[in-house]
Amino acid sequence: SYNLIANPVMGANGVRGAVIVLLDVTEREESEQMRREFTANVSHELKTPLTSISGYAEIIRNGLVKSEDIPRFAGNIYTETQHLITLVEDIIKLSRLDERAVELERAETDLLAIARDVAERLKVPADQGQITIRVSGEPAKVMGVPNILDEMIFNLADNAVKYNKPGGSVQMTAGVQDGHAFIEVADNGIGISEGDRERVFERFYRVDKSRSKQIGGTGLGLSIVKHGAAFHNAHVTLQSEVGRGTTVRITF
Numbered sequence: 001s002y003n004l005i006a007n008p009v010m011g012a013n014g015v016r017g018a019v020i021v022l023l024d025v026t027e028r029e030e031s032e033q034m035r036r037e038f039t040a041n042v043s044h045e046l047k048t049p050l051t052s053i054s055g056y057a058e059i060i061r062n063g064l065v066k067s068e069d070i071p072r073f074a075g076n077i078y079t080e081t082q083h084l085i086t087l088v089e090d091i092i093k094l095s096r097l098d099e100r101a102v103e104l105e106r107a108e109t110d111l112l113a114i115a116r117d118v119a120e121r122l123k124v125p126a127d128q129g130q131i132t133i134r135v136s137g138e139p140a141k142v143m144g145v146p147n148i149l150d151e152m153i154f155n156l157a158d159n160a161v162k163y164n165k166p167g168g169s170v171q172m173t174a175g176v177q178d179g180h181a182f183i184e185v186a187d188n189g190i191g192i193s194e195g196d197r198e199r200v201f202e203r204f205y206r207v208d209k210s211r212s213k214q215i216g217g218t219g220l221g222l223s224i225v226k227h228g229a230a231f232h233n234a235h236v237t238l239q240s241e242v243g244r245g246t247t248v249r250i251t252f
């Protein structure tokens with residue numbers, strides 16, 4: 001849609017013409033629409049765990065729980081609280097990326113070094129799921145915001161571990177191709193169906209809500225990857241086959 005602005009041009013004998021400006025506001029409207037949707041989603045995502053925490057607390061307060069059940073209730077409250085913390089952290093990361101006005105300091109950063117660091121941090125959950133993580137390639141330097149690059153690569157590797165199968169593996173590769181640094185994360189996990197491949201980058205979109213909740217997803221991980229890539233003028237490609245695995249590559 002367009003905004004129309006008409007300004008008369010005055011000459012010696014009065015109005016001589018007009019300047020008409022057509023302002024394409026489609027993009028602006030879309031982003032406002034997206035912001036409204038985002039706020040509605042955030043409220044919903046925050047309310048669900050809060051309602052459940054409040055419910056557990058209420059039952060305990062009323063003395064309606066047998067003492068042997070209290071540890072289980074406390075466990076549920078703990079899990080819901082952890083989920084809320086991750087959610088709030090992800091929302092903060094995303095909104096920071098949205099505020100383009102904020103000048104984040106860039107530095108020369110090696111994607112291979114980040115990949116190694118991320119693999120180290122994912123060792124424990126990977127071991128628990130019987131998943132092997134390998135890192136290979138060559139140093140791949142980019143001028144970027146180290147924190148954001150770390151979050152992006154972590155989210156990809158974390159997904160590759162979470163949506164894998166016991167005995168599966170994750171291969172992280174960094175390098176330079178045709179003068180462009182890249183990082184690739186490949187897994188041989190559950191894969192993503194064609195219809196979901198575009199949608200997984202949407203905020204709060206999860207393929208399998210119940211499974212995702214169980215493994216602690218917020219649905220924001222890939223949105224952070226997408227926005228982080230846009231911030232760095234990088235592009236993201238995703239290839240996947242159901243039951244065989246997923247490969248995501250960020251090219252800078």
Ligand code: ADP
Pocket residue numbers: 155159160163164187189190191192200201205206207208212216217218219220221222223245246
């Ligand atoms: P989440 O916090 O749920 O992991 P993401 O935005 O990171 O959120 O991912 C969105 C959804 O995309 C996930 O819930 C999952 O269904 C799917 N997904 C992401 N990465 C993978 C992967 N490597 N393999 C299979 N499915 C994936």
